[in-house]
Amino acid sequence: MTDTYQTIPTQEQVIIGGLSHGKASFEYTMTELAELARADNLEVVDRVTQNLDRMDAATYFGSGKVTEIKELAQGLNVQTVIINDELSPSQLANLEKRTGLHFIDRTELILEIFADRAKTREAKAQVEIARLQYALPRIHPSANTLDQQRGGGGLMNRGAGETQSELNRRTIRKRISDLKQQLATMAKTENTKRQRRRNSALPQVALVGYTNAGKSTTMNQLLEVFAGESGSKKQVFEKNMLFATLDTSVREIQLPTNQRFLLSDTVGFVSSLPHNLIESFKTTLAEAAQADLLIQVVDYSDPNYQEMMVTTAQTLQEIGITDIPMIYAFNKADLKGDTVYPELDGHDLTYSAKDPASIKLLARLVTSIIFADYQTVDLLLPFSQAKDVAELEATAEVKSKVYTDQGTALKVSLSPAQLTQYQAFQVSTR
Ligand SMILES: Nc1nc2c(ncn2[C@@H]2O[C@H](COP(=O)(O)OP(=O)(O)OP(=O)(O)O)[C@@H](O)[C@H]2O)c(=O)[nH]1
Ligand SMILES: [Mg+2]
Structure with a gap:
């Protein structure tokens, strides 16, 4: 007989705790920790904080606080405490010994979520x-x-005395x-794939930013608006949860002007992303490191959006991405009642990824930057250069093509590199 009852997964109840170190961003990091716990299917029932300048080397919290946590947990019948920082192995062991409770630090929590999401x-x-x-x-x-x-x-072949x-x-x-x-x-x-993309000479744009800001949604809507049905097939996974995206996806966006660029969607950030995790994700993030332009997607409807931008800046710095031009894209404006959108202010865009007019304005902003140093020129390629013609048609915006007695005449928009490459074929237009 099939079981018709659905088992409701019981959420484990936890207490979160942290030391404020006198930092202004402390409250925000505790809110974030609670979000992370929720993302790991844990229910936060209480929180404990202490203002110490330096953590206690042996037990993280001061000893009075440790006792307080033990009693609080007993009263609430909770077995697990989540700590806002990374603990040393001995701090973890001491805390567990002193309280009989299970302690998880921020790093382990984030690693668990990532492990759960990895596909x-x-x-x-x-x-x-x-x-x-x-x-x-x-x-x-x-x-x-x-x-x-x-x-x-x-483990059977263990060496003697080990x-x-x-x-x-x-x-x-x-x-x-x-x-x-x-x-x-x-x-x-x-x-190899990345090299091929680089060789294609198409400009590369990468979506970066705090987790759940709407990077994947922005990519999907760009695909939807500009590639119609074929774009729908290339959609990436988007969901209202932390770390929905772990793998970089690269898609080609082709605009009605025939301008094309490559867009990549990347893993989202959170504060104090474990260093090991950043190290291991460096290859995945290489796509962003090679980009000509970054679009930092910000959840403008989140009260903590400024802290999230700081976190993003710090993480980019840690990965070594520092010199790439960046657009700030303030997303989810639809959730902020009093906000006018889409609206452009220099390179800052206030928009909603779910609004087609916003997506079109974003595309216009992107192209105005990445194609700024492109020039439209006339080329005349002898018929012996058929391969170059094919290459240009595949990689550049060809505005017109006419066969003449001397060869193929192209009006084409070229990047500075291509301009040098095809200089010999340029026809002066005086
Ligand atoms: N109301 C509203 N919701 C949005 C908008 N953009 C994205 N969302 C929602 O925000 C949630 C997260 O969107 P994603 O695109 O998955 O976010 P992400 O930045 O890719 O997140 P990670 O992959 O986890 O880093 C989803 O539920 C989206 O539907 C928007 O403009 N307005
Ligand atoms: Mg995503």
Whole structure:
């Protein structure tokens, strides 16, 4: 008999806690932590904060606070506490020993969410590396948790005199290096594809920004508005949840003016994104690093949007993306009752990704920047240069093409690089 009752997943209840370090952004990071907990299917029932300039080296919180947490958790019948910072292995162990509670730090929480979201082989490998690197210094000398998770396999050939934790570390290091190897192979294919895209001479634009800001929705609407039915087939995954996108997707956008550019959608950011995770996602983010223009999508309807912009700026800096021109795209204006949109102010756009007029204005802004140094010129290519004609038709905006006795006459918009390349064929238009 089939079970007709649906099991309602019970959400584990947790307490969140953090040290304010006297920082103005503390409240925002605690709100963000609660959001992260929710994204990991946890229910936040209370929060504990303390204003210490420096964290306690042994227990993060001061000892009075630790007792307070223990009592609060007992009163609420909660077993897990989530901490706003990354804890050292010994702080975690001390806190658990002192309270009998389970502690999860911000890093582990983010890693869990990423692990849950990862779908492709590449994303899964990237997240697993980051998780193993996090686990490595945290293996308890007597514990064997990771082996249990992995079914205890592959551990039979242990060397004489080797302790279980050394063995675990060795197994983990081996796994990390295997995964890195696999990723390197995958990256090779990606690099080839990326190189091909670079060679195509189409300008590259990347959507970046805080998670859930509307990057994927913006990409989908650009595809919808400018590619119609074929654009709908190339849609990427968008959803109201943190870290919906983990993999970079690249799509070609072709405008009615025949101008074309490549658009990439990337993983969203959050403050204190674990360093290991950023490291492993660097290949995925290479697309943004190579872009000619970045569109930073901001959820303008979120009261904390300014902090989110700071977080995005910091993360870009950490990845090493610093010198690329950027458009600020203030999205979800439809959710702010008193806001006029679409509206352009220099390179800042207030818009809604769900509004076609907004999307058209965004496209116009993008093209005005990426094609600013393009020039329309007349070329005359002898028939022996048929390959160049085909190349130009594939990679540049050809405005007209006429066959003459001397060869093919093209009126074409060229990038500065192409201008140099085809200089010999340029016809002076005096
Ligand atoms: N009302 C409204 N909702 C929007 C708008 N743009 C996006 N959304 C919603 O915001 C949510 C997140 O959108 P995504 O496009 O998935 O966000 P993202 O930036 O790609 O997020 P990650 O991939 O998680 O980093 C979805 O539920 C969208 O429908 C908008 O202009 N107005
Ligand atoms: Mg997305």
